Amino acid sequence: MKKIGFLLVFAFFLLMFPSMSMAAQGGTHIYLDGAELEQPADAQAGSVKGSVMVPLRVIIENLGYEVDWDKKSGLVTIRQGERNLQLTVGSTKAVVDGKAIELSAAPVVQGSSTMVPLRFVGEQTGLKVSWNNDSKSAYLYSPDGGESVGIVPGRASSSPEEEAAGEGTLTPVTGDGEQTDDSTYIPDSPPAGEGKTAELNGIGFSENRLTIEVSAAVQPKVFTMSGPDRLVVDIPNVTFSESFKQQHSLNVSLQGEMPVTDYPDVAKIRYSMFDNATSTIRIVVDLNKEVHYQVNNEGDGLLVVDLAAPFTVPVVPPVTNGKPLVVIDPGHGGKQPGATSITNKNEKDFTLALALKVEALLKQETGLNVLMTRTTDVTLGLEERAKLANDNQATVFVSIHGNSFDGKTSPTGSETYYSRDESLPFAEVMHKHLVEGTGLPDRNVRKKSLHVTRETKMPAVLLEVGYLKHKTDEALMYSEDFQQRVAESIVAGIKEYLGQ
Ligand SMILES: [Zn+2]
Structure with a gap:
């Protein structure tokens, strides 16, 4: 699933200040529990004089806060239930529930947004925050890693799709072993x-x-x-x-x-x-x-x-005849339910049900080998999924997901994602069959940096079969007939791409 819109659009247009020197031009990211949030084009997260600043409304909206801005005084008031936060553009002084606090950096206006220190957002929302300066990505996590803690109406549901863990310049540090206990x-x-x-x-x-x-x-x-x-x-x-x-x-x-x-x-x-x-x-x-x-x-x-932590990669039956290996990856699982559907079903159950049908069909194919990243309701990291495909030198990789949307009206339709250019031909073939199989509106092949399609080394796609928040899509997605039909279309796509 993936965030494609906002619940509310706040009138947040401010005086056009002379442009601030934000360090990060383009290509910056904000992830909330793994789902990327959309940033305004004119106000991107970045490091300013040593403080990581993020566009306030992007995050606040996703947490269900209300924001007022008084243009004259530069006073920003953020409310949710009993909570009341006041910030002033250009001032490091803020008031949180009547208590004065000091910000690490003063809010600034950037384009149409007020930028605030990432750390302030973390402190005031209870989210765990971090910034990766190499990938220019801000990460925000709920303390429980997903479904909310108190503050949450209107937030994006959790998805680890883009949890680009471990990227950037990580410096290994070795212990000296001489510490006292x-x-x-x-x-x-x-x-x-x-x-x-x-x-x-x-x-x-x-x-x-x-x-x-x-x-x-x-x-x-x-x-x-x-x-x-x-x-x-x-x-x-x-x-x-x-x-x-x-x-x-x-x-x-x-x-x-x-x-x-x-x-x-x-x-x-x-x-x-x-x-x-x-x-x-x-x-x-x-x-x-x-x-x-x-x-x-x-x-x-x-x-x-x-x-x-070193993890064990399942052992593939020895490939004796050079047959292509297809890795099927049912999204989410275990402690990570993925998106919640309009009737409160879990994405992880849809992805597994469909993936198992794909597996059953692929096993009937004499010209292919198949390997599943999971066949039960277990928690599995994104890195492990990609590693499994890489270590086993898979020929193609197919990740199966259900899409999500937290706006008023959900779109309907199927999307196919890829990350590396070499995956585009595979994505196009898979998408053609996917749309045929679902019978849902064609929402196109899309390029996006998603962990599993980016970190795998073979042609890889992520299929967003339909929208879990759309009534019709959702009803179909949990039906056996639809799953069977889509499974057949996925297999047809794989076979066409592999020339079988
Ligand atoms: Zn998903």
């Missing part, structure tokens, strides 16, 4: 806070990624320890912020932990004021086995540690 910590009173001390505002874990949000640039030390396995992040010169204490459990000894349930290799995350002398906060990820990791520290206070 964290269990030796003796609680004491908080440090006096001499010198420059930053504040730890939040810790999040989703998609095998630890996100740590600090109010200023920090130099963490990241390493692993064994017996039992754990990953340790030591951050000197920081204290727990008030907002951290509100979001996370923390006892009087300044120790706390958060459970992690979705990742079999991660038992929990603990944090504590580890060394009062240096005001070092230690964050420990308790692991069930050794993992590899990469640290991304852009120097803006957002630390991202990606855990690359």
Whole structure:
């Protein structure tokens, strides 16, 4: 699924200020729980004087907030239920629920939008935020990695399609193995806070990624320890912020932990004021086995540690006769339900049902081999899907999805996505058959940077079969007859492309 519109369009046209020098021209991205949000052409996320700024309305609209802007005073008021946030263009002072706070950078006007610090958005919405300066992408995650926490009417539903995890310049850091064990910590009173001390505002874990949000640039030390396995992040010169204490459990000894349930290799995350002398906060990820990791520290206070737990690729039956290998990828699964349909069905169930029908048909083809990324309701990362196809040297890759839309009226129809130019001929053949099979309006072949079609090394497509939020599309999509017909069309497309 994919975000293609906004629930509301706010009249947010402001005085045309002399153009601000935004660092990011074009090609920047904002992802909310993996789904890319549409940005205004004249106001793109980017780093300005060291602060990552994002167009306020893009995110706020997607979270169901209301926004008023007083042109005269430059006062921006954001409301949702009891919450009330006030910002002023050009001022670092903001008022949140009657309490004055200081922003890391003043809101600026860019084109038709007010740009605010990404960190502010994270703090005020409870979303975990990070910025990848290489791919110019802002990532926002709900703490539970998907379906909402309190704030959510009108938000985009979750999709990991574009969760481009692990991209950019990640610097591997190796542990020195000489650290003392964290269990030796003796609680004491908080440090006096001499010198420059930053504040730890939040810790999040989703998609095998630890996100740590600090109010200023920090130099963490990241390493692993064994017996039992754990990953340790030591951050000197920081204290727990008030907002951290509100979001996370923390006892009087300044120790706390958060459970992690979705990742079999991660038992929990603990944090504590580890060394009062240096005001070092230690964050420990308790692991069930050794993992590899990469640290991304852009120097803006957002630390991202990606855990690359080695995973097992299913073994393919030996290919004895050089037959092409078709990988079929039912989107989402397990803890990641994908989009919710108009009658509250999960996208992951549609994708699996259809994919299993495709598999059954492909197995009857004597000239092809087939490999599924999943055949049951299991959670599977995007990287694993692409790796499975790459490691097995698949000939073609087909990912199956249902589309989503959170506006007032959902479109209807079928779309075929590809990312790399070499996939276009395959996309065109597949799309022709898909539209024939669905009988739904032809919404074209589209090029988009989606993880599974981008990171695979063979011709790869992602089929958005129909719109789950459209009554007619949805009713068809969960019907056996329709699924069978579409499965046949997918197989016909694969066979035509492979010359069979
Ligand atoms: Zn999907």
